[in-house]
Amino acid sequence: MAVQAVTQQKLALTGNEAVAMAMKQINPDVVAAYPITPQTDIVQYFSTFVADGKVKTEFVTVESEHSAMSACVGSCAAGARTMTATSSQGLALMWEMLYIAAGFRLPIVMPVVNRALSAPINIHCDHSDSMGARDSGWIQLYSENAQEAYDNTIQAVRIAEHADVRLPVMVCQDGFVISHSLMNLEVLPDEAVASFVGEFAPRYPLLDAEHPVTYGALALQDSYFEARRQIADAMSRAPAVILEVGKEYGRLSGREYGFFEAHRLEDAEVAVVAIGSAAGSAKAVADSLRGQGIKAGVLKVRVFRPWPWREIGDALGSARVVGVMDRADGLSNLGGPLFGDIRSALYDRTRRPLVVDYIYGLGGRDVSLEDIEGVFRDLLRIKDEGRVTEPVTYLGVRE
Amino acid sequence: MPSLKELSRQPELLTGGHRLCAGCGAPIVVRQALKALDVPLVAANATGCLEVATAIYPYTAWRCSWIHSAFENAAATISGVEAAYRSLKRQGKVPGEFRFVAFGGDGGTFDIGFQSLSGAAERGHRFVYVCYDNEAYMNTGIQRSSATPLGAETTTTPAGEVIPGKRGHRKDLTAIMAAHDIPYVAQVSPSHWNDLVTKMKKAFDAEGPAFINAIAPCPRGWRHDGSLTIEVTRVAVETCYWPLYEVDHGKWRLTYKPRQKKPVEEWLKMQGRFRHLFRPENRHLIDEIQAHVDRKWEELLRRCGEI
Numbered sequence: 001m002a003v004q005a006v007t008q009q010k011l012a013l014t015g016n017e018a019v020a021m022a023m024k025q026i027n028p029d030v031v032a033a034y035p036i037t038p039q040t041d042i043v044q045y046f047s048t049f050v051a052d053g054k055v056k057t058e059f060v061t062v063e064s065e066h067s068a069m070s071a072c073v074g075s076c077a078a079g080a081r082t083m084t085a086t087s088s089q090g091l092a093l094m095w096e097m098l099y100i101a102a103g104f105r106l107p108i109v110m111p112v113v114n115r116a117l118s119a120p121i122n123i124h125c126d127h128s129d130s131m132g133a134r135d136s137g138w139i140q141l142y143s144e145n146a147q148e149a150y151d152n153t154i155q156a157v158r159i160a161e162h163a164d165v166r167l168p169v170m171v172c173q174d175g176f177v178i179s180h181s182l183m184n185l186e187v188l189p190d191e192a193v194a195s196f197v198g199e200f201a202p203r204y205p206l207l208d209a210e211h212p213v214t215y216g217a218l219a220l221q222d223s224y225f226e227a228r229r230q231i232a233d234a235m236s237r238a239p240a241v242i243l244e245v246g247k248e249y250g251r252l253s254g255r256e257y258g259f260f261e262a263h264r265l266e267d268a269e270v271a272v273v274a275i276g277s278a279a280g281s282a283k284a285v286a287d288s289l290r291g292q293g294i295k296a297g298v299l300k301v302r303v304f305r306p307w308p309w310r311e312i313g314d315a316l317g318s319a320r321v322v323g324v325m326d327r328a329d330g331l332s333n334l335g336g337p338l339f340g341d342i343r344s345a346l347y348d349r350t351r352r353p354l355v356v357d358y359i360y361g362l363g364g365r366d367v368s369l370e371d372i373e374g375v376f377r378d379l380l381r382i383k384d385e386g387r388v389t390e391p392v393t394y395l396g397v398r399e
Numbered sequence: 400m401p402s403l404k405e406l407s408r409q410p411e412l413l414t415g416g417h418r419l420c421a422g423c424g425a426p427i428v429v430r431q432a433l434k435a436l437d438v439p440l441v442a443a444n445a446t447g448c449l450e451v452a453t454a455i456y457p458y459t460a461w462r463c464s465w466i467h468s469a470f471e472n473a474a475a476t477i478s479g480v481e482a483a484y485r486s487l488k489r490q491g492k493v494p495g496e497f498r499f500v501a502f503g504g505d506g507g508t509f510d511i512g513f514q515s516l517s518g519a520a521e522r523g524h525r526f527v528y529v530c531y532d533n534e535a536y537m538n539t540g541i542q543r544s545s546a547t548p549l550g551a552e553t554t555t556t557p558a559g560e561v562i563p564g565k566r567g568h569r570k571d572l573t574a575i576m577a578a579h580d581i582p583y584v585a586q587v588s589p590s591h592w593n594d595l596v597t598k599m600k601k602a603f604d605a606e607g608p609a610f611i612n613a614i615a616p617c618p619r620g621w622r623h624d625g626s627l628t629i630e631v632t633r634v635a636v637e638t639c640y641w642p643l644y645e646v647d648h649g650k651w652r653l654t655y656k657p658r659q660k661k662p663v664e665e666w667l668k669m670q671g672r673f674r675h676l677f678r679p680e681n682r683h684l685i686d687e688i689q690a691h692v693d694r695k696w697e698e699l700l701r702r703c704g705e706i
Contacts, residue, residue, distance in 0.1 A: 029483060029486040029487060029490070030479065030482050030483050030486050032479055032482065056486065056489070056490060057486065058482040058483070058485050058486035058489075060478060060479065060482045060522065061522065062475065062478075062518060062522075063514060063515070063517070063518030063521070064514065064515075064518070066471070066472060066475070066515070067472060067475035067478075067514075067515045067518055067519075070468060070469065070472035070475035070476045070479065070515065071475050071476065071478050071479030071482065072479060073466075073468050073476060073479060074443065074466060074468070074475070074476040074477060074478065074479025074480040074481075074482075074483070075479035075480065075482055075483040076479075076483075077466055077480070078441070078479070078480040078483035078484060078487075079483060079487060079492075079493075080482075080483035080486055080487055082479075082483070096469055097468065097469065097472070100468050100469060104468075206441045206464040206466060206480055207441065207464070207480075207483065207484055207487065207493050207497060208464070209439035209495060209497070212461070212462065212463050212464040212465070213464050213465075214454055214459045214461065214464075214465050214466075215465070215466040215467070215468070216444075216450075216454070216465075216466055216467030216468050217454040217455065217456040217457075217458075217459060217467070218450075218451050218454060218455045218456060219456045220455070220456070223456050223457070
């Protein structure tokens, strides 16, 4: 399909406003959602679109996040394009239903505004919520800023609904850091989004009187494994679709998306891997270190599930030392979830970098440019020493 | 109201060949309930005996679209289906009418699914929720629920040397659902099929949520012969343990009044789960159950303007 670049509007929006705007332009058939800080704005903005008749959406004001995802499962299985949004405890309460949404192969799109998990209770950003859901069968896209949150939300619909994929997608952005910060961003015209996402083509909808269908049958030892394997197959087909959609979106908006952003990695000796808003700070620090003759680079992860391990291995393989920044702790005595996946992506390479982990920013603890520069300095020291003595460091915590 | 003969000739939405036990009350309730329907249906099912025994891949006993997602969310799931229907209908994307029903056992309705049921009822979705109430968690092997009556033996309320079965009376969920002020609430028994089918028809015709509580014996859990299932429900009605009534747009109405109210003992003695109550040291529990039945019956008669 020939996609023409369109003229875009420049608007100052918060991350939540940007996502609500994307949802309005996607104009889903059904939204079932429950408010939770810091996602609440999305639900509120969307409610005004519904109240003012700006969308065709049936908005189900459920009594919990568990019911939000349950209603989304029912709605999407019925044949409706369906969205929700949540954060933190809300995502935790949805847990059971996340697996069922993926198991039913329902292309639900869910913005997640990342927030720490209790206890202690905390409303600020870290990635514990969505990182814990990494094995649920949902595709996960992460955003560095409001522009990316907007762009990812629109692309998520196409990725989720693609015939080769048919899996739900989480579009993650950092709570408060992105969700409540204003950014000047470019917004596509409504018609361009409508035509990009197209009409929803339901498969096996419940609302087909001529062809009744069954969702949620009991699958025993003779069939459960195959059903789960098919989800893995769908996930293995997702990377090609993500790239195809990212390219097409690039032709439309001028902003092309891949699995990750490789920032000055070609000849980097020390590299930092980060997700979300911290990646922006890391790029600024790398640029400044480059000015001092230090070969620093950054890999910003956009697609965490499916895990583009080959490409990430290629991008990081020539570095000497890689510092992974995890905004979630695995509490395993071996760092966070990103660390494990990065090391695993590099393991089979004949020449592989040393890899260390930095747990940072839990519960919204600020991460400064100095903190990240400290990480790069640490990586340079490890490069000189040629070995790792401490694989996991807690960054900016009072010990 | 069609005759029983006519009803028996209508196509079944739940076919035979499912794997529920002989004498199970649940499929009898479902078959009678769906006799009231003449438009396409989407059914949601909470996890439980009915779900697990009627749709074992690659088979299904359902002749309608059917969705089971989890235990505690049949009402939330069907509310999503109904919302999709309203949205797509408005956009002209779904031709024809549909009706929506959710089935859950008492565990999935009184206990773990109560929040989602209450929420869906308050939101006003047009759906019928049918609880097949067998008064315990039968699917996992007869554990007590908040629908288990006083004194009943279950595997988590065994009749022990110190504690004689379930402590406390069951939750009056039908009244709680009536307190939601939804268009239609009723209590039914498969022994009174005419009453059941009539109420289901009203429930499907209601322009909003409807709740039906159906007594549905579990021969294994209640410990009676499977051939006596309908008789057990009839005696439950005749003893006023299980009164048949409806709350139609807030108006309480008794739909069946036994000519002579039988002692609850007659119902208890049909079931092995109450056997220990007939020992001399536990007789006071039978008196307590009778007193509870009497009080609830009086309350109901008053609410229905019968006294």
